[in-house]
Amino acid sequence: MDCRKVVEALARHDPAGRPEGAVERHLARCSDCRQTYEELRAVDATVREALVFEHPPDFWEDFYQGLKSRLKAREI
């Protein structure tokens, strides 16, 4: 498997899994592709860690107030 095909396979792979078979064997011997894989893992980790739902302290209070008004007005 050449580097181009490995990079294409890496772009498709599910972040929850690990590369297998020919891709895994290629990564074991190609430092460039290994570096690409590590970069991708860093990107995937950034995605998982970012956008954590840590809301402002008054979020739910405002939410319930707004919900009550919308239900009253049946605003949809």
Place this chain on the structure above:
Amino acid sequence: MLKDDGLEPRKEEEGPNGRFAKSAGEFSEDPQVLALIARVKQKDEAAFKELVERYKTQVAGLAFKMVGDYEDAKDISQIVFVKTFYNLKSFDPKKKFATWLFRITVNAAIDYWRRYKKHKHEDLEEAEGTPIGVGLSPEAVYFRKDASERIKKALEVLSPKQRSIFVLRDMEGLDITEVATIMNMPQVTVRWYLHRSRTKIRSELARRLRAAGAKKKA
């Protein structure tokens, strides 16, 4: 003409070899949730409050990941629960309630995003007041805020469908079957969208991470 209220699945064109996912329909819901739903159908407000309490974090969390803004996520969550209150009769108790709720959330977020995106577009830079990382070290807060901003910007390159599928699968961690049910698409189409989304988001993020690295060095 039928009104699109976000409660019904939005028909997706069938993929070349696709079948619409049905397996989530075999799920049997928690009896406590079913009992609550039955009471809400009778317009029992206490039961509705309990139902909201049970699902509000999931709904608001998903909405936040879809639109990247707490105020918008709050609005969308309110819309979702108003729709839930008045339209619960259309929920099939043989199916998973969270899936039905997530479908309404995704549709509401897409509608909201389409309606308000152009007005909200430029304010991503000024999310100073966003309280990301309460209780974390200043470095951790900085890293997370920085990462969140990059993700928000990277997500903007995706279409609403790509974004929904990416958020449901790679950020919320739902399985492909459930994503297919929520999006009313064949699994093969979901996988196709997911591949496109991952490729786009990875290349966009890698570009932004490299640019940030170069800026730091300079």
